[in-house]
Amino acid sequence: MITMDIENFIEKVSEAVKGYDWIKRLEVHRRTEIRVWLRLFLNDEFIETFHNSETAGTSYAYIEGGERVFGANNMRIGWHLHPYGNVEKHELSQPITIEDFLKKLEEELNKNLSFRKF
Numbered sequence: 001m002i003t004m005d006i007e008n009f010i011e012k013v014s015e016a017v018k019g020y021d022w023i024k025r026l027e028v029h030r031r032t033e034i035r036v037w038l039r040l041f042l043n044d045e046f047i048e049t050f051h052n053s054e055t056a057g058t059s060y061a062y063i064e065g066g067e068r069v070f071g072a073n074n075m076r077i078g079w080h081l082h083p084y085g086n087v088e089k090h091e092l093s094q095p096i097t098i099e100d101f102l103k104k105l106e107e108e109l110n111k112n113l114s115f116r117k118f
Helices: 006-017 098-111
Strands: 025-031 035-041 046-052 057-064 067-073 080-082
Touching: 006 025, 006 035, 006 046, 006 098, 046 098, 057 098, 067 098
Parallel strands: none
Antiparallel strands: 025 035, 035 046, 046 057, 057 067, 067 080
């Protein structure tokens, strides 16, 4: 199992968001020695990212109106997507980077007409 330390994860996310002007700010929401939760704010909506450096567990979730509407993670069954608007479903996938997730999210937001440049 390949693991990434917390600092490296934060750096990767910080670099990735630079390509998306609709992400207004990045905030370290919570952090321990082995885990970190980051929030990427659009306005009221946000993307929550999580990484555990001990288990290599990583997740990404787009939160709208207090509910997850799209996500991806590698927990329990390996990498999988929770499709936009149908997050109870699990679609197995190849490993997903933060860059991959942001691209997929932008596509979904555009396709579902809920996206607006902030």
